[in-house]
Amino acid sequence: MIKQCDNVIVQSVSRFLTPFILLFALYVIAHGHYSPGGGFQGGCILGASFILSMIAYDIAEVKRRMTEKMNTVLTGVGVLIYAGIGFICLLLGANYLDYGVLAEILPVGTAKARALGTFGIEIGVGITVMAVMVSIFLNLASGGEHEEGSVE
């Protein structure tokens, strides 16, 4: 369905915009506590930068940089970060995802430990959402074949 696109305007602009999209995604993830945004929204923007490259260039071109294996591993790593922080809290004797207790192993106070714990969770959510978005788009756009993106 997605054919090789040879439009130089779209390709140049997407190449120029991609770093700024990534930077904005990191901003949205990091500012999740204070402003609208957070892990899910930032992860969606991260995934959108990959999807933009896939639309502007070719699915095969992007898959050389973000392989299927890498994508699957990142999906798991995000969940691992989320669940890992929760289980560290369990191991320290508090409830699941009760970040305040992280102050015992981090050199900061309880309030700061809560902020850092939330931030870690947001990073995990962001990584997983990015990988899942890319994988959903890959499967839908290529009809499940994952080859070049052209199924005609």
Place this chain on the structure above:
Amino acid sequence: MTTTLSILSAVLMIVGAFFFFTASIGMLRFPDFYTRMHAAGKGDTLGAFLMLSGMALYNLHAGFTLVAFLVSVKIMLIAFFIFIANPTACHAITKAALDAGVAPWTMKEGKK
């Protein structure tokens, strides 16, 4: 100083609203897809740029502090990216329509 900034931002916003208005009229009145894209692409891009510039200036009118300056810089970044992305999106949509075989509008024979 404050009055000058307010007047300048008001002028920018009014001119931006004028461009949005012309883009809307173009969307409603033009005969086919390509001419409507032409109206929407140009009018919206310039309108959004002028509107956001006016907002960035108005944000500074209460006092020139670091926080207000940073907010203005962020608004100008949004304006900059709209200025780049909007014409590109317009171009991509129009090219897709051309590839899909949408026929351009032409004047009918014998009609003024």
